[in-house]
Amino acid sequence: MNKEEFIRSVEELGLKLSLRQIEQFEKYSDLLIDWNTRMNLTAIDDKEGIWEKHFYDSLLSLQDFNYQGKLADVGSGAGFPGIVLKIALNDLEVVLIEPIKKRCTFLNEVIYKLELSGIEVLNIRSEDYLKKYPADFDIVTARAVANLNILSELCIPLLKVGGSFIILRGANGLEELKEAKSALKKLNTELADVSSHTLKDGSKRIIAIAHKVKKNEKRYPRNYGEIKKKPL
Numbered sequence: 001m002n003k004e005e006f007i008r009s010v011e012e013l014g015l016k017l018s019l020r021q022i023e024q025f026e027k028y029s030d031l032l033i034d035w036n037t038r039m040n041l042t043a044i045d046d047k048e049g050i051w052e053k054h055f056y057d058s059l060l061s062l063q064d065f066n067y068q069g070k071l072a073d074v075g076s077g078a079g080f081p082g083i084v085l086k087i088a089l090n091d092l093e094v095v096l097i098e099p100i101k102k103r104c105t106f107l108n109e110v111i112y113k114l115e116l117s118g119i120e121v122l123n124i125r126s127e128d129y130l131k132k133y134p135a136d137f138d139i140v141t142a143r144a145v146a147n148l149n150i151l152s153e154l155c156i157p158l159l160k161v162g163g164s165f166i167i168l169r170g171a172n173g174l175e176e177l178k179e180a181k182s183a184l185k186k187l188n189t190e191l192a193d194v195s196s197h198t199l200k201d202g203s204k205r206i207i208a209i210a211h212k213v214k215k216n217e218k219r220y221p222r223n224y225g226e227i228k229k230k231p232l
Helices: 003-012 019-036 047-063 082-088 101-113 148-158 173-179 181-186 224-229
Strands: 070-074 093-097 119-122 137-143 159-169 189-198 204-212
Touching: 003 019, 003 047, 019 047, 019 082, 019 101, 047 082, 047 159, 047 189, 047 204, 070 082, 070 148, 082 093, 082 101, 082 119, 101 119, 137 148, 148 159, 148 173, 148 181, 148 224, 159 173, 173 181, 173 189, 173 204, 181 189
Parallel strands: 070 093, 070 137, 093 119, 137 159
Antiparallel strands: 159 204, 189 204
8 A cells, every 4th residue: 555545545434634644644654664674663664564554554443433532552562553543633632551661762753753742652561550540541442462352451441431442453353352252341341343344455454342331340450460371
């Protein structure tokens, strides 16, 4: 997918990008390619792959969900989908939660170079976040961090009651949803919507929306070792 195809594809999602937004995406792509020569940010570092597999893929959920309020991107990595959503939706308040310091350095550089506001980077593990901050997010999402039965416990406790967990998964997404059914229930969420999408290259994507209906027990989230050893 080249830049022009990306712009047309995003319009099909219902979003018309301004010239400034397109320039921000171009600069983001250049920064990603440059920094990827110095640190391992992504295996996809060609222009066409970035436009499709990182930028367009990060915006697919716009067909399924109306983003408003405060969003946490857990394990943000190189900024997907958090920075991409911020560029596309300027009014969205975004917090990038990333435990690896050198990736945080990259994220802050992107925010500075793209002159983004209403977005911050926290160098912290998501399971430690609630030791310092309240569960006050309207939306939490993550991309390619862990299997969904593990990821759910890293994400859902950050939500306020009434908030939404945006589940972004690949071709095995439906199987992961089945495996995570118990975790979603124990974490007091209700699955509201599941949809299937196909990228231009034929790759499958599953997007699901789960709403948090009441507060989580204080013991969640557990430490990561326990979560990984014994998923809910």
